[in-house]
Amino acid sequence: MNRTGHEDQVEDALARMAALDVQQAAIEQAEADGASVEVPEFSAATLDAIVAASVQAAEPRPQPSRAWLWSGAAVAALAAAMLLWWLRPTPPVAPLGTPELVLGGTARTLGDEPPVRAYGPGDSLALHLRFAEAPGPIAAHLVALDAKGESQTLSLPWVDHDDGGRFEGTIAELLMPGRWTLRVYFGRPQACAPETVEGCRPLETQVDVLAP
Amino acid sequence: MASRSSTHAEVASNDLGWTPGSLDEVFSDGGGSGLDGLARALLGVLPSLAARELLPWSGYYRRSPAALCEDVVQDVMLKLFAERGRVLRAWNTERGLSLRGFLRRVVRYHVLQMFRSSVKNPWRDLPVEGHADATGDDSDALLHQLWLWEVRDLLLADENERGRALYVGLFVEHCSAEELGERHEMSRDAVYQWRARFKRRASRLLSDTPSQRTQEGT
Numbered sequence: 001m002n003r004t005g006h007e008d009q010v011e012d013a014l015a016r017m018a019a020l021d022v023q024q025a026a027i028e029q030a031e032a033d034g035a036s037v038e039v040p041e042f043s044a045a046t047l048d049a050i051v052a053a054s055v056q057a058a059e060p061r062p063q064p065s066r067a068w069l070w071s072g073a074a075v076a077a078l079a080a081a082m083l084l085w086w087l088r089p090t091p092p093v094a095p096l097g098t099p100e101l102v103l104g105g106t107a108r109t110l111g112d113e114p115p116v117r118a119y120g121p122g123d124s125l126a127l128h129l130r131f132a133e134a135p136g137p138i139a140a141h142l143v144a145l146d147a148k149g150e151s152q153t154l155s156l157p158w159v160d161h162d163d164g165g166r167f168e169g170t171i172a173e174l175l176m177p178g179r180w181t182l183r184v185y186f187g188r189p190q191a192c193a194p195e196t197v198e199g200c201r202p203l204e205t206q207v208d209v210l211a212p
Numbered sequence: 213m214a215s216r217s218s219t220h221a222e223v224a225s226n227d228l229g230w231t232p233g234s235l236d237e238v239f240s241d242g243g244g245s246g247l248d249g250l251a252r253a254l255l256g257v258l259p260s261l262a263a264r265e266l267l268p269w270s271g272y273y274r275r276s277p278a279a280l281c282e283d284v285v286q287d288v289m290l291k292l293f294a295e296r297g298r299v300l301r302a303w304n305t306e307r308g309l310s311l312r313g314f315l316r317r318v319v320r321y322h323v324l325q326m327f328r329s330s331v332k333n334p335w336r337d338l339p340v341e342g343h344a345d346a347t348g349d350d351s352d353a354l355l356h357q358l359w360l361w362e363v364r365d366l367l368l369a370d371e372n373e374r375g376r377a378l379y380v381g382l383f384v385e386h387c388s389a390e391e392l393g394e395r396h397e398m399s400r401d402a403v404y405q406w407r408a409r410f411k412r413r414a415s416r417l418l419s420d421t422p423s424q425r426t427q428e429g430t
C-alpha cells in the first residue's frame with residue numbers, strides 16, 4: 001500500500017468514526033428543539049414474533065450441499081466486492097468553511113422591513129452558496145418550508161462554481177404563493193447524502209412567492 | 213487510561229444483567245429458554261434506543277417513527293442473534309462499553325445505513341438518480357464499523373477537553389482551521405498540527421486489523 005492510499009484510508013476511517021458523533025449531535029439538536037422520544041408499545045404478539053425469529057436466526061445454518069457451495073462462493077465474492085466498494089478510500093478534502101447564501105435572479109419586488117425578495121411565475125431564481133475560498137467538492141440539496149414549517153424538497157438544478165455553487169430555476173410553479181424559507185443543506189459529498197440532514201449543515205433565507 | 217476505570221463502574225448497571233461469558237453460554241447451549249430470555253431482555257431496551265435514533269429523521273421527514281421503530285427493532289434483533297449471536301458476542305466489557313451502549317451503536321449503524329440508502333429509506337418519496345446505495349450491511353461490515361467506533365473511543369480517551377472539541381470541530385462540524393483557531397485561541401498552523409498528530413495516532417490504531425479484533429470478541 002503506498003503512503004497516499006494509506007492516508008486516504010485513514011481519512012475515510014475518521015469520517016466513518018465521526019458518523020457516531022454526527023448522529024448524536026442530530027439527536028441532541030432535535031431534543032433541544034423540543035422533539036421528544038415516543039417509544040411505541042409493542043403488542044405481545046409482536047414481541048413473541050420477534051423473539052421467535054431471533055431465536056431461529058441464532059440456530060446454526062444447515063450444511064449446504066456441494067451445488068449450493070458454488071453459488072454460496074459466488075455470493076460471498078459479490079458481498080466482498082460490495083464491501084470493498086463501500087470501504088473504498090475517498091480522497092482527502094479540507095474542512096469546509098462557513099459560506100454565505102446569496103439570493104439573485106429576476107426578483108420582481110422588494111418587500112418592507114426586512115426586505116424579502118419576491119418571485120412570480122417566470123421569474124428566475126438563483127441561490128448562490130458562496131465560500132470565501134474555493135471549497136472543493138461539495139454536495140447540496142434544497143428544501144422549502146412554509147409558515148407552518150411544512151417542508152418540501154425542491155429539485156432545482158445545481159451548478160458548480162469555483163467559490164461553491166448555486167441552485168437555478170423558477171420556484172413560482174413549484175410553491176404556493178406566500179412566504180417561504182429556502183433552506184440549503186450542504187456538506188462534503190461523502191458525508192452529506194441527498195435528502196438527508198445527517199452530515200449536512202443548513203443555511204437558509206426567505207423569499208416571497210407571488211401569485212400569477 | 214484513567215477514564216476507563218470510571219467508565220467500567222458507570223456501565224455496570226447498563227449491562228442488563230448479562231456478561232460476555234453468560235452470552236457465550238446461552239448461544240453455546242444451542243437455544244432454548246436461555247435464548248428466549250435473552251431476546252426478551254434485549255427487547256426491554258431496544259425500542260427506546262431505536263426511537264431515540266429515529267428522532268432527528270422523523271423530524272426531518274415529518275413522519276411518525278412508531279411503525280418504523282418496530283421494523284428497526286426486529287431487524288436489529290435478527291442481526292444480533294444471527295450465526296449464534298456473532299454480532300452480539302462481539303460485545304466485550306474490556307473495551308469499556310456497556311451492553312446498552314453496544315446495542316445503541318448497533319441500532320445507530322442500522323438507522324444510518326437505512327437512511328443513507330435510497331432503496332432502504334422508507335421515508336424517501338422521490339428516487340434520486342445516480343445516488344449509489346450503501347450496501348455493506350452484513351455482519352462483517354457492521355463489526356468493522358463497531359471496531360472503528362472503538363478506535364474513536366481510544367483516540368478520544370487520550371485527548372483533553374480541547375482535543376475533543378477540535379475533533380468535533382474538524383470531523384463532525386467540518387469547520388475550517390481558521391474558525392477553530394479563533395474559537396480555541398490557537399493559530400491555524402497549531403490546528404493543522406493537532407490534526408496531523410490525531411491522524412498519525414489514528415493510523416497506528418487502525419493498523420490493528422478489525423479481523424483480529426473481531427475474533428477476540430467472538
